[in-house]
Amino acid sequence: MFDPASLKYDANGLIPVVAQDHASHEVLMVAWMNAEAVTQTLASGRVTYWSRSRQAFWIKGESSGHVQKLVELRVDCDRDCLLVLVDQTGPACHTNRRSCFYTAVRDGAEVVIMAPSEA
Amino acid sequence: MFDPASLKYDANGLIPVVAQDHASHEVLMVAWMNAEAVTQTLASGRVTYWSRSRQAFWIKGESSGHVQKLVELRVDCDRDCLLVLVDQTGPACHTNRRSCFYTAVRDGAEVVIMAPSEA
Numbered sequence: 467m468f469d470p471a472s473l474k475y476d477a478n479g480l481i482p483v484v485a486q487d488h489a490s491h492e493v494l495m496v497a498w499m500n501a502e503a504v505t506q507t508l509a510s511g512r513v514t515y516w517s518r519s520r521q522a523f524w525i526k527g528e529s530s531g532h533v534q535k536l537v538e539l540r541v542d543c544d545r546d547c548l549l550v551l552v553d554q555t556g557p558a559c560h561t562n563r564r565s566c567f568y569t570a571v572r573d574g575a576e577v578v579i580m581a582p583s584e585a
Numbered sequence: 586m587f588d589p590a591s592l593k594y595d596a597n598g599l600i601p602v603v604a605q606d607h608a609s610h611e612v613l614m615v616a617w618m619n620a621e622a623v624t625q626t627l628a629s630g631r632v633t634y635w636s637r638s639r640q641a642f643w644i645k646g647e648s649s650g651h652v653q654k655l656v657e658l659r660v661d662c663d664r665d666c667l668l669v670l671v672d673q674t675g676p677a678c679h680t681n682r683r684s685c686f687y688t689a690v691r692d693g694a695e696v697v698i699m700a701p702s703e704a
Contacts, residue, residue, distance in 0.1 A: 467693055468690045468694060468695050482601050482615060484612055486612055490610075491609075492610070493603055493605055493612065493668055495661070496601060496666040508690065508693075538689050538690070538691070539690045540686040540687075540689050540698075541686070541688045541695070542614070542615065542685040542686050542688075543679065543680055543682075543685045543687070543688075544685070547615040547685075549612055559662050561662055563662075566661040566662045566663070567668040568659075568662070569659060569661075570657050570660075571627065571657070571658045571659070571660065572657070574587055574627075575586060576587050576660070579659075
């Protein structure tokens with residue numbers, strides 16, 4: 467049995483989570499979960515983070531509609547990081563881009579490599 | 586110009602870094618950098634982390650030979666997480682697996698889905 471309490475959380479009780487598109491394999495975002503968010507994500511199949519700014523559960527897409535359906539949750543070797551493979555509806559980023567990692571460093575300069583989606 | 590000091594580091598001066606294989610798009614590992622590690626990674630083209638356990642710079646592969654050649658560094662929208670696309674020699678994980686995320690949670694149980702490489 468998998469027990470969320472067996473993971474290693476930081477001093478704030480949080481673990482970093484990488485969300486990856488299960489089909490395109492694009493890395494969409496990194497956010498945080500506490501043990502209860504891990505439990506809720508597995509129980510509901512809807513990826514649920516802990517918002518550090520709001521100090522509240524954050525059911526991804528609850529207000530925007532840009533939900534993340536859980537395809538698979540994976541644990542790393544040190545048990546201090548998670549990878550969630552997701553079925554992402556719409557953009558993952560609050561800037562309306564598919565991924566939060568839309569800025570590349572090329573030849574020492576920052577280059578925006580992804581446009582916000584329309585609509 | 587990109588300035589590593591413009592990133593948002595945590596209370597320990599660290600930022601989480603997702604390493605992704607640039608060709609297969611597999612998520613290999615998550616580790617941490619401080620500002621100097623970001624600078625060194627960009628200058629050398631060899632991905633360099635800050636080891637929290639050893640409290641020292643960690644030039645990935647320096648002892649194992651399993652180096653990560655930097656292909657591209659990306660910054661997320663909040664500037665508090667990095668994505669490095671890498672050319673990974675051999676396994677990224679200290680367990681000799683390609684990725685650290687070799688344990689999946691399926692039907693409530695942990696399943697090891699990747700074998701260590703031989704040799």
